[in-house]
Amino acid sequence: MLDKRIVDVRLDQLEILKAKNGKEHFEKQYTMGNLLGSGGFGSVYSGHRISDGQKVAIKQISRDRIQQWSKMPGEVNPVPNEIALLQSLGGGSGSVPGHRGIIRMLDWFEIPGQEYLIVFEKPQHCQDLFDFITERGALDESLARRFLKQVIEAVQFCHSKGIVHRDIKDENILVDTRTGDIKVIDFGSGATLKDSMYTDFEGTRVYSPPEWILYHKYHALPLTVWSLGVLLYDMVCGDIPFEQDTDIVKAKPSFNKRISNDCRSLICSCLSYNPGDRPSLEQILQHPWMMESSVDNGDLQEESKIKPSL
Numbered sequence: 001m002l003d004k005r006i007v008d009v010r011l012d013q014l015e016i017l018k019a020k021n022g023k024e025h026f027e028k029q030y031t032m033g034n035l036l037g038s039g040g041f042g043s044v045y046s047g048h049r050i051s052d053g054q055k056v057a058i059k060q061i062s063r064d065r066i067q068q069w070s071k072m073p074g075e076v077n078p079v080p081n082e083i084a085l086l087q088s089l090g091g092g093s094g095s096v097p098g099h100r101g102i103i104r105m106l107d108w109f110e111i112p113g114q115e116y117l118i119v120f121e122k123p124q125h126c127q128d129l130f131d132f133i134t135e136r137g138a139l140d141e142s143l144a145r146r147f148l149k150q151v152i153e154a155v156q157f158c159h160s161k162g163i164v165h166r167d168i169k170d171e172n173i174l175v176d177t178r179t180g181d182i183k184v185i186d187f188g189s190g191a192t193l194k195d196s197m198y199t200d201f202e203g204t205r206v207y208s209p210p211e212w213i214l215y216h217k218y219h220a221l222p223l224t225v226w227s228l229g230v231l232l233y234d235m236v237c238g239d240i241p242f243e244q245d246t247d248i249v250k251a252k253p254s255f256n257k258r259i260s261n262d263c264r265s266l267i268c269s270c271l272s273y274n275p276g277d278r279p280s281l282e283q284i285l286q287h288p289w290m291m292e293s294s295v296d297n298g299d300l301q302e303e304s305k306i307k308p309s310l
């Protein structure tokens, strides 16, 4: 005969599942609007929270696209790794304080057998950095510095929480076009930070370092720093430095724009062929180019006067 306590616990778990799961439960709280973007792992829609009208972004990930699952405290079933990482970074119902440079997960839902819906804050006046650069062309160095500094601070926060993003790139950075504040998004390729070697990678190949292309191995910090080098080049030159594997493994970016020697030296040191020759995040922040003064709290629209195309 079944122990009554076990039956009660199972029924409690069922109640939790019923409360958390299901499209109906989602639809009572949120509405879904236009497609904002889609990528390898899912589609992202705009939407709003019914209770207060707050604008949100809703990421829909179909179950069969999910590669990594995690056990999360308080959850009966494993959840997509992305949800577990976002929760550790202060999202969802967790009590961990978040970081202003990292997108906040507000909620998530499982649609059993089909998909997951992750609800994010949607900053006002935001545009991803890929579109921002596509519209404006290469950014001036002071704006690139301002963005890079914020990205590094967000990445440092992730590392302090034991998480590595592994897909830092322009498409995964949202810019508030009024204030110049940025938020890192898309932890779908992230992982727990460890000192040992990684042999799996779901990030973006053109942002990945020679050691991944050649040997399918890398350490978290040099991988991150390489991607920051690609990102900085992309911001100041208007496009990424390498398209082909053969160019990545040469690790010799050629510069099609006039940029300062200090900026060039920082890019080249992040894009060092040997992972051990790349600077740490702290060393990047101390680099002479990063130390140059820029209008840190300035209004982005003020700066945009330089480029009347906006």
Ligand SMILES: Nc1ncnc2c1ncn2[C@@H]1O[C@H](COP(=O)(O)OP(=O)(O)OP(=O)(O)O)[C@@H](O)[C@H]1O
Residues within 6 Å of the ligand: 036, 037, 038, 039, 040, 041, 042, 043, 044, 056, 057, 059, 103, 120, 121, 122, 123, 126, 127, 128, 171, 172, 174, 185, 186, 187, 188
């Ligand atoms: N919180 C958000 N607020 C506003 N826009 C967002 C938000 N999250 C994502 N987007 C938009 O949706 C796009 C895709 O988001 P995201 O990178 O998380 O999805 P993905 O399916 O993992 O994409 P990929 O596979 O290309 O990395 C982003 O580039 C951005 O333009």
